[in-house]
Amino acid sequence: MNVLSNRAKSLKPSPTLAINAKAKSMQAQGIHVISFGAGEPDFDTPENIKQAAKKAIDEGFTKYTPVGGIDELKDAIIKKFQRDSHLTYKRSEIIVSCGGKHSFYNLAQAIFDQGDEVIIPAPYWVSYPPMVALANASPVIVETTEKNEFKITPEELKKAITPKTKAFILNSPSNPTGSAYSKKELEKIAEVSISKNFFVISDEIYEKIVYDGFEFTSIASLSDEIKKRTIIVHGVAKTYAMTGWRIGYTAGADEIISAMNNIQSQSTSNPTSIAQKASVEALIGSQSEVEKMVSAFGQRRNYIVDRLNKIPEVSCYKPAGAFYVFPNFSSYYGKSFQGKKIENSTHLADFFLDVARVAVVPGVEFGADPFERLSYATSMEDIKEGLNRIEEALNKLG
Numbered sequence: 001m002n003v004l005s006n007r008a009k010s011l012k013p014s015p016t017l018a019i020n021a022k023a024k025s026m027q028a029q030g031i032h033v034i035s036f037g038a039g040e041p042d043f044d045t046p047e048n049i050k051q052a053a054k055k056a057i058d059e060g061f062t063k064y065t066p067v068g069g070i071d072e073l074k075d076a077i078i079k080k081f082q083r084d085s086h087l088t089y090k091r092s093e094i095i096v097s098c099g100g101k102h103s104f105y106n107l108a109q110a111i112f113d114q115g116d117e118v119i120i121p122a123p124y125w126v127s128y129p130p131m132v133a134l135a136n137a138s139p140v141i142v143e144t145t146e147k148n149e150f151k152i153t154p155e156e157l158k159k160a161i162t163p164k165t166k167a168f169i170l171n172s173p174s175n176p177t178g179s180a181y182s183k184k185e186l187e188k189i190a191e192v193s194i195s196k197n198f199f200v201i202s203d204e205i206y207e208k209i210v211y212d213g214f215e216f217t218s219i220a221s222l223s224d225e226i227k228k229r230t231i232i233v234h235g236v237a238k239t240y241a242m243t244g245w246r247i248g249y250t251a252g253a254d255e256i257i258s259a260m261n262n263i264q265s266q267s268t269s270n271p272t273s274i275a276q277k278a279s280v281e282a283l284i285g286s287q288s289e290v291e292k293m294v295s296a297f298g299q300r301r302n303y304i305v306d307r308l309n310k311i312p313e314v315s316c317y318k319p320a321g322a323f324y325v326f327p328n329f330s331s332y333y334g335k336s337f338q339g340k341k342i343e344n345s346t347h348l349a350d351f352f353l354d355v356a357r358v359a360v361v362p363g364v365e366f367g368a369d370p371f372e373r374l375s376y377a378t379s380m381e382d383i384k385e386g387l388n389r390i391e392e393a394l395n396k397l398g
């Protein structure tokens, strides 16, 4: 008898979480590690949001809620889409899940079947291909280029389309590259989706974390036709420093949302009642803390991009959003340290952790081996020290 299912055996743990675990265990041994591994804001959840949660507890709002979320939160989400993207949704077109990751998971379970192909541009968020595969569909990876700011062109997209194409995954601003599509670029993607008739899954979790006046556009807002084919996956984790609260949401056609509701009703049931109340405050309460956080991220971005581009043979695209940089370190591949050759992004990340005591996530995990991902959701002090250490370590390679 096999103990494990083939499904479980084929799955590896999320590599971003694994790197953080290793860095934390070194920290616990008293080694001072600078971590660029984090996939979450370093700020605390804003006070008004915490107060809303405390109030929910005190008022006894601690029981099951409707599976897909309370109406109050759905209405806040509807308001948010109207306010930020001029998108109009009904309650039946919204479902709240236990984090954006869970939203995507349920969506994949609801719309994908064996034989379906799902186009995913690389570099991609680590969880997309496994979640597509867990729904028995096939990820079709399309490589983008640094030169093109890691954005897929309509021609590249068209080339990947087959009669089996069910959906295209759009993540703008992107984890891991921070690149973001302009309205014009999205119009072209939308045209392809409409003419070839496939869904666009738009992961907009970094919508609010953008720099230098970049104007975020939701692809769903471009026309009624593309709205019908778009499912938006979103959440409060990144914008409001609420990663631990586990609230994500999805907006799309009734039929899809209702299927997701059924899946959720037989698995997790409702997301935490208290976190739902907190999320109402997050979405429609004061947004002033968001501005402060984004402004701090912006200063760090400018610094880290400058420093990285000053390292010989390293190139780093200046991201339009999110809180990651994705520098190209591949000219260091082939060099050695103490007789050990560094041949890829995993070797280099191990070298950085062992020799520089700096944690980064290897690009290969995002489908792009020339790169490493560094999160700048950490203090300016740590960013400076971490980059000093990286520079020093690279000098030891011969």
Ligand SMILES: *Cc1c(COP(=O)(O)O)cnc(C)c1O
Pocket: 039, 098, 099, 100, 101, 102, 125, 171, 174, 175, 203, 205, 235, 236, 237, 238, 243, 246, 247, 248
């Ligand atoms: C963080 C993240 C999410 C969702 O995170 P949750 O904590 O599950 O809400 C979704 N997509 C991308 C690209 C992310 O980086």
